[in-house]
Amino acid sequence: MRTEVYSWRLSRELKTDVERAARLRKEPVSSILEMAVRDWLQKSAAENGEDAEEQRRLHAAAEACFGTMSSGKRIGSENVREAVRERLKKRYGR
Numbered sequence: 574m575r576t577e578v579y580s581w582r583l584s585r586e587l588k589t590d591v592e593r594a595a596r597l598r599k600e601p602v603s604s605i606l607e608m609a610v611r612d613w614l615q616k617s618a619a620e621n622g623e624d625a626e627e628q629r630r631l632h633a634a635a636e637a638c639f640g641t642m643s644s645g646k647r648i649g650s651e652n653v654r655e656a657v658r659e660r661l662k663k664r665y666g667r
Contacts, residue, residue, distance in 0.1 A: 575603070575607075591605055591606065
């Protein structure tokens, strides 16, 4: 189900071409545009050597590092560096 809206400006000639293609295929303009964008994204990824599975793996690994610090005491952003260094020192002895 499509729930997001995205709009952009096209030249009159491109708009006419898209509408003509939609009429010939007997599909809504939105379907034609979605197919075109999906095709472009796939071609772009292949040209850039992007591997979707590799990206998913990297994102999953990075998610393990996301979070917040809970020290039990209020520390301002200016003290975060010291708090992180202290925790690393305790954990890894560095």
